[in-house]
Amino acid sequence: MLELQSIWEANANIRKFARTTPILYSSLLSDDLGFDLMLKAENLQTTNSFKIRGASNCLIKQKKEMPSLNGVVTASSGNHGQAVAYVANKMGVPAVIVMPETAPKAKSRAVSRWNAQIEFCGKTSRERLARSKEIAQQRGYLEIPSYDHPDVISGQGTIGKEILEQVPDVDIILVPIGGGGLISGIATLVKNLRPKTQVIGVEPAGSNSMTVSLDKEEITQLEKTHSIADGLLTMKPGFLTFPLVKKYVDRTMLVSEEEILQAIRLIIEHFKTVPEPSGAVSVAAALKEDWGKGKKVVSVVSGGNFDMDRLPGFITNRS
Ligand SMILES: *Cc1c(COP(=O)(O)O)cnc(C)c1O
Secondary structure (H helix, E strand, O other): OOOHHHHHHHHHHHOOOOOOOOEEEOHHHHHHHOOEEEEEEHHHOHHHEOHHHHHHHHHHHHHHHOOOOOOEEEOOOOHHHHHHHHHHHHHOOOEEEEEOOOOOHHHHHHHHOOOOEEEEOOOOHHHHHHHHHHHHHHHOOEEOOOOOOHHHHHHHHHHHHHHHHHOOOOOEEEEEOOOOHHHHHHHHHHHHHOOOOEEEEEEEOOOOHHHHHHHHOOOOOOOOOOOOOHHHOOOOOOOOHHHHHHHHOOEEEEEOHHHHHHHHHHHHHHHOOOOOHHHHHHHHHHOOOOOOOOOEEEEEEOEOOOOHHHHHHHHOOOO
């Protein structure tokens, strides 16, 4: 199991790359809601998602142990791929990002900005993972998975430390779940230091593998996933993340596509900041319940990357 100590180490490691993101608050909105809603704005993080925390911790730690490290490789083309490319570039380490042949141009452009080599391979994540493993073996590169790695989870846990410092009396923390790395790190830290704070995971109703796995008490693979929250389309929880979620997370909530869109609009209107759909699910969940007068609710807005062409579709009110 993940030790608290590894999150303190991560916190010391990542500060060259990751910033302490602000807590955003709107007193007008909180008055209307009847509880205090605060956003942990990881959409304003370096490379615009929290993924830089886990990626930088993993790379820095491994480089200390293996100064002759040849390079890094990952099969993830989204926010994690960007974070790996960014950190590797800053550290002068070659990086390969394996992407599907069908990847949108915006994604390959975002990665090439940081001089990473792009390797196009197949259409399924299974093909990409196999290719990534092959590159790691052939070239002696370190593979950095997007959630199921102890250094990645510890890096994401540094968000928990910041929240407890910024909002010491926080009652509820709402966290998006994809593979579960983000919430595993946060929950491990928060439940060890302030157990009475509730840590609640949020999944799109169309991509609920953690909720299903918790219900069945074993890692369960979905047959398909669907949501505009494209960072949360994971088919099953990780081997490391599932036991941590089971141990530390109080419960999970599901949100609909319409609730995600409403949350995006509310964030833009009241907080003057722009989330990606995956980052807005935690706010969608906050709006679903009456948490009680004076309660302090922190929603982790995990990222802000999306293709600008999609923005009109996010903010048009179709009801
Ligand atoms: C990766 C990601 C998530 C999910 O994180 P996991 O560690 O896979 O649970 C949530 N939001 C955004 C924006 C992401 O990039």
